[in-house]
Amino acid sequence: xxxxxxxxxxxxxxxxxxxxxxxxxxxxxxxxxxxxxxxxxxxxxxxxxxxxxxxxxxxxxxxxxxxxxxxxxxxxxxxxxxxxxxxxxxxxxxxxxxxxxxxxxxxxxxxxxxxxxxxxxxxxxxxxxxxxxxxxxxxxxxxxxxxxxxxxxxxxxxxxxxxxxxxxxxxxxxxxxxxxxxxxxxxxxxxxxxxxxxxxxxxxxxxxxxxxxxxxxxxx
Ligand SMILES: [Zn+2]
Numbered sequence: 001x002x003x004x005x006x007x008x009x010x011x012x013x014x015x016x017x018x019x020x021x022x023x024x025x026x027x028x029x030x031x032x033x034x035x036x037x038x039x040x041x042x043x044x045x046x047x048x049x050x051x052x053x054x055x056x057x058x059x060x061x062x063x064x065x066x067x068x069x070x071x072x073x074x075x076x077x078x079x080x081x082x083x084x085x086x087x088x089x090x091x092x093x094x095x096x097x098x099x100x101x102x103x104x105x106x107x108x109x110x111x112x113x114x115x116x117x118x119x120x121x122x123x124x125x126x127x128x129x130x131x132x133x134x135x136x137x138x139x140x141x142x143x144x145x146x147x148x149x150x151x152x153x154x155x156x157x158x159x160x161x162x163x164x165x166x167x168x169x170x171x172x173x174x175x176x177x178x179x180x181x182x183x184x185x186x187x188x189x190x191x192x193x194x195x196x197x198x199x200x201x202x203x204x205x206x207x208x209x210x211x212x213x214x215x216x217x218x219x220x
Pocket of ligand 1: 030031032033034035046047048049050
């Protein structure tokens, strides 16, 4: 990872408007986890992985795949602390919102929480920062309704099974947050196995949220 980041830092990103990413996330994809399907699929379908997995998350959507410039920008924002890339990620997340969620009513954007120790190291919670950029433009409030109650290993280094157990009991409702009867959009930079977003959704649904879906900048 470190080598990759160093290499990415050497690339020059032009100032101003972000480039339009070429790798759009488009149907056919799994209606729940948005895993793209290479062949043509008849109508709506669930992938094999989702058919035998119980999700709390209703669905996830993103406008782009996590490749090329999008992947670079996410990594540089998150690990390289290149805060100036926030509007790029915000715009790309807004593209996904417009494409998949704008027709529905959402009560709040709920960023995936970062443990305070990691926030101290990184300086900011990337998911909350992107969500705030989006919130200011679409008029849906950001509510940091979730908290990490236990530090976890970085999900990026773990296999899928390990990711699930790594998160067990790691998340809780933030004090004073009441999700009952509300439609909530979990916001994160990237969706890979969905373990984190689904753990967030589980907490919110258990506490009475009416519906929980996820919106990310990119689908891994
Ligand atoms: Zn799926």
